[in-house]
Amino acid sequence: MDNSANISKRRVPTWLRVTIPAALILVWLALFGAGGAAFGSLSDVSTNDQAQFLPSSAEATEVTELQDGFRDGDEVPAIVVVAGDTELDEAQLSAIxxxxxxxxxxDGVNADGASPVLPSDDGLAAQMVIPIxxxxxxxxxxxxxxxxxTVLDEHPVEGATAAITGPAGFTADLAAAFAGIDGLLLAVALAAVFIILIVVYRSPLLPVIVLFTSLTALCASVFTVVALARADILLLSGQTQGILFILVIGAATDYALLYISRYRETLTRYERKWDATWAALKGAWEPIVASGGTVIVGLLILLVSELTSNKVLGPVAAIGIVFAVLAALTLLPALLLWAGRAAFWPRKLAHAGDEVEPHARHAAGVHDASAPDEADLPDRGVWAGVGRLISKRPRTVWIVSVLALGAMSLGLAQLDADGVASSEFVLGESQARDGQELLGEHFPAGSGTPAIVIGPEDELQQIAEIALDTDGVDSVAVVSTDSPAGTAPVTSDGIEAFGPPGTPAPEPTVVDGEVQLQVTLIDPSDSLEAEATVEELRERLDEVGTEVLVGGQTAVALDTNAAAIADRTLVIPLVLAAILVILMLLLRSIVAPLILIGSVVLSFAAALGVSALVFEHVFHFPGADPSVPLFGFVFLVALGVDYNIFLMTRVREESMRFGTRAGIVRGVRLTGGVITSAGLVLAATFAALGVLPILFLAQISFIVAFGVLLDTFLVRTLLVPAMAYDIGRAIWWPSRLGRGKA
Known part of the structure; x- marks a missing residue:
């Protein structure tokens, strides 16, 4: 070892050993500063408008584009509803x-397009539509x-309750829910990681180095993503932003832990920090790059999605993983090279030239290659016990593990992931949701956010009659610039006139031979019942002709759910196939990758099954978005395979020296601590998503956090090594290692 160190010293001049890490640190510091400044621009380049994430081929998208011809500007309706405990009197109506x-x-309100105050039939409420x-x-x-x-609060109507709802109201509530994404989410995630690192390493300096590495990777990611969003190359949403934060912090910390475990080993073998750094990089780069590459490939497969929100998440999150890998292999080694053994203080790490207790040498991973058995490993501790259990009863261990995961998977029968009303997106208090309930009590619940039908002028009456005859439809109006209200009611007798008898009916506004009708629904526009009405309306209007299109807020939600379900069906098999190929190339085997993929899929099914039960019976969630299982799958499979890569690359390394079964036991003992720590860190960071009152993120938070813990403590610890031990050297088939010692 000393000779190799001397050779290394002669080959690399001192000035380079100082300049290289210093330059790396300075480059990352520049990215840290630039990314920190870019954090303030995230909200400027983010959007939470569901319509912008639909594919261009969606019917609702086509309608949105055609609507531009019927209006002067881009407006979002806010519905103000005022409801009293008793019938509204003259004083209250005057106050309204x-x-x-x-x-x-x-400022920002289109006063000319606002509706008058419209009292309800029961006299208990009034509403007005205010275009923003x-x-x-x-x-x-x-x-x-x-x-x-604020104006509503400053001008209360005595004896009445007022609220702002409609698309603009729900957009405001969603924006408020995401308001803590920059500060609260990061603070909770970083605090959780810091506490875990303190407990694991019992060192004041090492957690700071790790968190600085992770935070710098995040800053570099944010700087890049903001630049691409400003150039209109990427579309960023609040949920994508939150996932980016958590994914980068968690993944960068995981990769850092893997490198640190190797660096701690090599510090016991080499006296000089430079030699220990190169040896650690040699042992850590392949599993880190393979793990990061697996996640990146899985994320980039989202580019085949129809739904733009899914499609955009892929490259945004992949950018984050790229910087996480780069930071773990450049910035972290440079910082640890600077800190050396002091990073682990108060623990002392002695190099091979000092007196080292045999047990300490074994724990650090220093092995005698001439001893092809397990005698040089410690026989005490949790991981020694796990190794003995696996070696003595491998078949029992993996069969019981499979049965346990299978039992958890039974909860999938209660999974409801067909979509939820947009009013349920925000957890906790929501004025828009409260206002929607008030609106539904006194008016048709779809008031203010009608379904939009665009069709040929000659078919106006037929379209109106079909719509009026559809269950769930309250009324129909046609857009007309001749009408004082901007629309004119359409009944089975034709367009109705405003004013005294004999007043001519207003002419509909015609754009390129087409008219626009507004269909008010009985149910809230964001409800599943309203979606069913729009779906039926589309089917019935197809009889008129394919040129008749139905859009609006409800149709946007309907088309979004349909695209999300299609994405789920397409992306999941592609991700599995891609990761399987990567594992085959990495492990030079066919059998081992099949075992790893199968175990991760079973783990995902178990995590989703338990989550379905918890969502239904503990949290009482109203359901889940169709994208929830897809995102959960991509993260759990890609990240779950990470831990199996960490394990099996070390098992393969040990198997080449000691034989397969001995290598499996040694691999479990040598990686148990670091992988468990990494699993706890990743679970904690994803759990931090739960602090944001967003249904989608809360569900992803639980699924991934629980799934990672399940994978860490059951799948990677017991199932995979026990099954591999039971199979023996055949797991490496058809490589040469598969024909070696069992």
Whole structure:
């Protein structure tokens, strides 16, 4: 060892050993600063508009584009509803009129397009539709809704409850829910990781180095993503942003832990830090690159998705993983080279030239290659016990593990992932949801957010009659610039006139031979019942002709769910196939990768089954978005394979020296601590997503956190090594190692 160290010393001049790590640290510090400044721009380049994530071929997308011809600008409707405990009197109605004037005076409101105050038939409530201008570069609709709600608070109507709902109201509530994504989410995630690292390493300096590495990787990722979003290459949403934060912190920390375990080993073998660093990189780079590459490939397969929100997550998260890998293999080694053995203080790491207790040498991974058995490993501790259990009863261990995972998978029967109402996206308090309930009590619940039908002018009456005859439809109106209200009611007798008898009916607005009808639904526009109505409406209008299109907020949600289900069906098999190929290339085997893929899929099914039961019976969630199982699968399979890569690359290394079965036991003992620590870190970071009151993120948080723990403590610890031990050297078939010592 000393000779190799001397050779290394002669080959690499001192100035290079100082310059290289210093340059790496300076480059990453520059990225850290640039990324830190870019954090403030994330909200400027993010959008939570569901319609923007639909594929261009979706019917709702086509309708949205055609609507531009019927309006002067891009507006989002806010619905103000005021409901009293008793019938509204003259004083209250007068106060509501005054409130309307105050609301229309807010900047960003299109006063000319606002509706009058519309009392309900029961006299207990009134509503008004206020269009909010959505101007690029100006105040967002969420900001304007916040100002409108301030006006609402400052001008209360005595004896009545007021709320702002509709698409603009829900957008504002969603934006408020994501408001803590930069500060609270990062603070919780970093605090959880720091506590775990302190417990694992009992060192004050090492956790700081690891977290700085992870945070720097995140800053570099944010800087890149913001630049690409500004160039309109990427579309960023709040949920993608949250997943990026958690994924980079968790993955970078995991890769750092793997490198640190190798570096700690090599510090016991080499006196000089430089030699220990190169030896650690030699042992760690392959599993880190393979693990990161597996996740990146899995994420990039999302590019084949129809849904833009799924498609965009792939490259955004892949960028984060790239920087996590780069930071773990460049910045972290440079920082640890600078810190040396002091990074592990107060623990002392002696090199091979000092007196080292045999047990300490074995724990550090220093082995005598001439001893092809397990005698040089410690016989005490958790991982020694796990190794003995696997070697004595491998078949019992893996069969019991499979049965346990299978039992957990039974919960899949209760999984409800066909979509949820957009009013349920925000957990906890939501004024828009409360307002929607008030609206539904006194008006058709779809008021203010009608389904939009665009069709030929000649078919207007037939379209209207079919819509009126469809269950779930309350009324139909046609867009007309001649009408004082901007629309005119359409009945089975034709377009109705406003004014005294004899007043001519307004002419519909015609654009390129087409008219636009607004179909008010009985159910809330964001409900599953409304989606069913739109689906039936589309089927019935197909009888008129394929040129009749149905869009609007409800149709957007319907088409989004359909695209998400199609993505789930397409992406999952592709991810499995890609990861299987990567594992075959990495392990030079066919059997071992099949075992790893099968175990991770079973682990995912178990995690999703338990999650379904918890969502239904503990959290009482209203259901799940179709993208939840897809995202859970991509993260759990890609990240779960990470730990198997960490394990099996070390098992393969040990098997080449000691034989397969001895190599499996040694691999478990040598990687048990670091992989368990990595699993705890990743589970903690994903659990941090639960602090944001967003249904989608809360569900992803639980599925991935629970799945990672399941994979860490059952699949990787017991199932995979026990099955591999039972099979023996055949797991390496058809490589040469498969024909070696069992």
């Amino acid at each position: 009129d005054e409130l309307r004037d105050e609301l229309l005076a807010v 201008e959505n101007v690029e570069g100006g105040e967002t609709p969420a900001d304007i809704v916040a100002e409108l709600r």
